[in-house]
Amino acid sequence: MPAARRRRAGATAGLQTSRLVTAHIWVAIAAFAVACLLGVWQMWARSPLTAPYHTAANYFRSVTLHGVSMAFVLTTFFIMGFGYYVAETALKRPLPGLGLAWGAFWLGIVGTLMAALSVISGDASVLYTFYPPLTATPWFYIGLVLVVVASWIWCLIMIFAMRWWRADNPGKPVPLVMFASVANAVMWLWTTLGVAAELLFQVIPAAFGWNGMVDVGLSRTLFSWTLHAIVYFWLFPSYIAFYTMFPRAAGGRLYSDTMGRLAFILFLLYSLPVGLHHLMMDPEHSNGFKFLQVFLTALVSVPTLLTIFTITASAEIAGRMRGGKGLFGWIGALPWDRPMVLATGLAFFMLFWGGGGGLINMSYGMNAMVHNTSWVTAHFHLIFGGTVVIMYQAICYSIWPSLTGRNFADQRPLRVQLWLWFIGMMVMTLPWHWLGLQGQWRRVAAFDYSNPLIHSWGPWVIVSLVGGIVLAFSALLFVYNLAMLHRRGIAGAPAAIEYAQAVHPPERVPSSLNGFGLWNILVALLMLLAYGWPIAQFFVYPPPQAVVHRLG
Amino acid sequence: MNEPSYPAGAHDYAGDAEEIERLEAAMVETPRGAVVVSAVAVGLLLTGWLGLYFLVFLPRGPVG
Amino acid sequence: MAIHEDAILKSELRWAAVVAVIVAIILIAILYAAIAMHVNPPSNREYVDPKTLHLSAEFTEANLGTRVDPNGQIVARVIATQFEFVPNCIVLPAKKDVTIRLTTPDVIHGILVTGTNVNTMIVPGYVAQVHTQFTKTGDLLMPCHEFCGLGHSQMMATVRVVPPEQFRPNADGRVSCGNRS
């Protein structure tokens, strides 16, 4: 690949994938920066203050671009780039299919541009959830499909990288970091089936005008198939960092390698058959299936609760190895000045709030208290911004030296950036929880502040706007920190990062913890029972269809 | 394309004797602190959940 | 090594037991609300054709709003359409079982009533239905809470919850915001 061989003078990266990884992650970061700035404007527009360019059309265009950039572009490109990095550095051998990986990258770029231009032109203001019968220009959806196809190529490269390594190293455990990355690839293939079916069989034909009607219940159900697991797709790199990067950065060991494998397997199993909890308030599903999926959702909280303990114990090992004593002395002994350690601490704090909000959301009838209010917006911003993005930032800080061949001269701007991100996120989302409980609803361009109830929300909306401004500053500082390393860092960085070692490094593991054959069968069983009838009902008792409403 | 070289068996990293000693010393107490910290965190989580359940959700009336 | 691998796994298993207890407590609380208070997410699964909704009997314009049905059930029927609710204001009594039935002729909408647990999506093709008892009185907001098009932000209705003694249906069983005494 010419693109792979062209190398900026001065960069001394030793990795074969360094250009590939850097290209992916810079695309992710560009989308992220744009989305952060749009987010600030959206909060300004919703506040009692007067925002420029504030029309309904502009607002929903902006929300769509914000959602698509954050949820589809930032995440997919980051995960692909980080996955390639892991495949090369964990397996210690060249990535198979480097040319194919570049092909997938350009496919993703084409898709991203198609979707972005559709949104900017105003022909796709349907938000990133694009619920039919509102329908955008077909090019918006085709762009998204291309991004998904690019990610499928990534999945195959990851799976084969692991299989071929295992064939050459019989009996050896796949390194945890690679096992987890491939778990994400396997889960993503399952995850995208729902939205791919919705787009290919329902939405794109409707957008082209081949179908004048659409079965809305079916489309929402297929989207829900994807909607929960996609969040775990985004979260996987964060958990990978918790298990395989944080303990090393803190100067200790991972408490248990087996628990790490189990946690990732539980995510693979239980993040899929739970999507109906997004449709808890929908009239097209019965309460029995909703409860079944609530029950399975309760099980998907288990790996996170297990992770809290395993990672805290790993932190305790590091703290004690650094001389911390007593029941809590190890906390202070941790090297909080290192970005990965700081980010992990802040991420867990935000995960506490975001996960707690999630426990409320999933609680069956209790979902009615908060559904489609700002509470939900706060919940997923804490999960996404608080746990996903802050760990992406920490991962970037960890791997950037090995990608550029340069070390950070000064870690202070890195810490400042992470702290600002944390403060901004808490200041923005805590008022949203409060407003959501009072009934402030989502996805509106403007509020009537002359209404007495809404009037009392005004000050809190302004507080959250301040949080948003802090976040935007942090995002720009993040871009600056990484961009500067390409030019100004200290030469002589290590060629690759080392991943954390467990207290007892596994010598051999059961086949089930070294591959995904068993788990794929169990996922199929879970999906069959959790989604079988909820999808089949639309074909057995076809509901009346709705007329397609074109927007753009 | 120049093939990068990878240190052989680097993922079998074991640490030096001094580090193993510190690790063994650390493992004497671990995970007592982690149990307490995680238990407090999860306890607060459950308290918050029950608080919203009893103080907000139930008083707002039944739905179905 | 000072601590054996089995000891680590044992501590993890103990922690898993703690996790199981916490999850169980939450599920039991949910079940208590479901069985003792009949709380369910609104899951009506009743079909209605959005294309001929305005030709239907139940959702004909004259039948919208609050009515005490002949069997004594208090039912408010509301249409959510781009970009308003019809009617724009409904009257319901506090501390009595009431049912709100909503549907749409066009796209997906949704409602909540501020300060209550009333919440449902309104999906074309279905009658969304919420049963509840209001625990306080006053004018509550009922906004559309799902993006339904460019006029979404202005789509809002009022729920007027009155004390039971002020809820006076006319001869036909109907109560509207206009004729409140």
Added chain:
Amino acid sequence: MAKAPRKRPLKPRDESPAGAPPEQAAIDRPWRIGAAAIVAAGLAAGALIGFVIIPAGQKENAHLSMGHAMARSAGLEAGSPAVPQPVSTATAIPVSTVSWDPAIMNVLASGNTARGAAIAAQTCAACHGDKGLSQSFGPGPVFPSLAGQSPYAIYKQLHDFRSGARVNPQMTAVSQMLQVQDLAAVAAYYSAASKEYAAIGARELLGDAEIEKLANEGDSHRRLPACLACHVNNSGGPIETPVITGQIEAYLVTQLNAFAGGTRTNDVYGRMRDVSKKLTPAERAALARYFQGTL
């Protein structure tokens, strides 16, 4: 069974699933059995509570048998297992009898046909213009332009004239002479004249900032959506909404006043009656002027 011996697999069977040596497969057996048992037990517990225990606990309140309560909770019958289902005794009094059945949708989507053009030339062009551009700006009789409208918008009004849902002596007579399929064909013909519509161009901007804001942003306080949230093609609003930019001012203001005064009632669910009543007479006039000048 007699079968040709298959080619030996490249690897012995017991090395799969992960290409692992046999001893690894041995330590794997308890994992496979345990994992399958735990997953199955979880599913069974969730299903038992969701499909049996919850409906059993709720059926009394809804006066249901166990069978019906379970059928409701499993999605085989409509309604919640917890509460009785209301019954309606109302009769239908529709304000418009137009509905979007697939046969009509197909004709409307078929575009400019010879049949549509023939009817238009014979019946409509005299007042509405050859390609749907009316030249009657008032005073005197005012005929709206049809060019640029969606076929759904034109068909809806023609059908309402024909059924009596909307009253206009001339149009009622004309539309009753035609069959429903003809209405659709002529609607499709005029909607195809988008070039003629675009050629109108912006006439002259007439409106102050306040009116422009009302048209583009609406007024949250009065719960008034922006006019342009619906009244442009492909706005995502109701499909039968007409385009009003470039439309003749006198026509627009007459219709707004008719909606507000209750003399025109063929808008399904009273969407325009409600909006027009919220507007002051001055605003109605100003908006009509604004939209004639805007494209």
